Amino acid sequence: MFPFTGNLADIAAHNAYSKEQILDILRSAKDNELEVIPLVQTFGHLEFALKREAFIHLREVPESPQALCPSLNRSLEFVEAMIDQVMELHTAASDVKFLHIGCDEVFQMGACTRCRSHPRDTLFLQHVRSVVGGLTRRWPRVRPLIWDDMLRHVPQRDLLDSGIGQLVDPMVWVYAEDIYRFVPTHVWDKYSSVFSTAWSASAFKGAFGETEFVPNAKRHLENNLRWLEVMTEESPKFKKGFAGIVLTGWQRYDHFAVLCELLPAAVPSLALSLMAASRGYFDAALSEAVGVALGCPSPSSPHTRLRPPIQSLISLNTDPHMWNYFGRCFFPGNSFFKLTYRLHVAEAEVKEFLEQTTRQKGWMTPYNVRHNYSAPLRVNELTADLPRLQRGLSSLARATVDALNDVCDTYTIAEWIEQRIYPDIIALEKIQSSAQALLNRKTWERRPLHPLEDLKRFGVTMP
Incomplete structure (x- = not known):
């Protein structure tokens, strides 16, 4: 650079x-x-x-x-x-x-x-x-x-x-x-x-x-x-x-x-570590000072009438990434920091969806897709959440652009989206394409299905 x-x-x-x-x-x-x-x-x-x-x-x-x-x-x-x-x-x-x-x-x-x-x-x-x-x-x-x-x-x-x-x-x-x-x-x-x-x-x-x-x-x-x-x-x-x-x-x-980790996502971690390194220790009083420095609601803030003050919420053992603690603070980069929690949730949901759809359940496995052979009722059941997940990832990608526009150049934003969000978007689109192909079929051949030709290299004899 x-x-x-x-x-x-x-x-x-x-x-x-x-x-x-x-x-x-x-x-x-x-x-x-x-x-x-x-x-x-x-x-x-x-x-x-x-x-x-x-x-x-x-x-x-x-x-x-x-x-x-x-x-x-x-x-x-x-x-x-x-x-x-x-x-x-x-x-x-x-x-x-x-x-x-x-x-x-x-x-x-x-x-x-x-x-x-x-x-x-x-x-x-x-x-x-x-x-x-x-x-x-x-x-x-x-x-x-x-x-x-x-x-x-x-x-x-x-x-x-x-x-x-x-x-x-x-x-x-x-x-x-x-x-x-x-x-x-x-x-x-x-x-x-x-x-x-x-x-x-x-x-x-x-x-x-x-x-x-x-x-x-x-x-x-x-x-x-x-x-x-x-x-x-x-x-x-x-x-x-x-x-x-x-x-x-x-x-x-x-x-x-x-x-x-991009810098906007790391400001809370930097603040905690810098406070400890500069003071020589870390305790509840310093955590409160970090909260003040990063624009977190104070105990007297009207926003804390409905929720406990920020100082009482810090718990690194249960919240090591500090999403709960700093998620409602206002510091440079806070919008992107909050977005990383959305990404964390979205990635977990997509991972579970893909695992259920392609591995744990028996109707949209790679075998089903290769042979275009499945039950339409089950395919519809398995892909019921697909539109919601796709909308969520698209929204997340657009929100990333908004959150980083003032911080990073286009190349960095594009690389981060391609690395973090785009693979899941493509994976869901592949599921959508496979589901559509399975649903388009109206009749099916009698079992057994013809063995995959590529299995010949492992000694499988073709009928």
């Missing part, structure tokens, strides 16, 4: 932000006392660039655009060109103290003929050194940050010998509740011997399923609370303690993955 130009123009999306839009975002951040830290992928997760023919020669594995080859000079030139364009635009609007250079999940490393003879850890550490070297030559006051996962299994001696502790600060990311399961105590001991400080990274959305459409606020809040405990425990080990905690919010698992 960055408006790359020149030799990098081919990696910019057709709907990338304009330079003016980015400058506007940066100015708005500054006005609201927010510090922007750009992130540029420099090793793995480079699918957005390496998928293009112009950069295929930089791939570590020819068949896959996931990671670039660190042994090519042109790889470093490419990375430095990306960094320069991002930094030049960002520094035009504000001071940039940090640059995140990614380096997580480099799944393909040490595979090509140039890299095969080198240890993977050596390849990784040398590439980080090279990227940081180019950055500090051009932007000496900017401190590089990297994700930590590729360092977790690197021996302490190798990290110390590489000098990486003087070059970058690690951002330790775990999005599950059990932090120590993924980063045990001995890893913290290693990190603190190499780095003077570290960042932690939790999540408020996009971490518990590639196709989820609304965050599980309960799990994200617990993730952040557990991080606070770990930071309290591990901070004394570092010379400068922890630099901070980052609440990440992923919208895709990688460039080729479908959309997961």
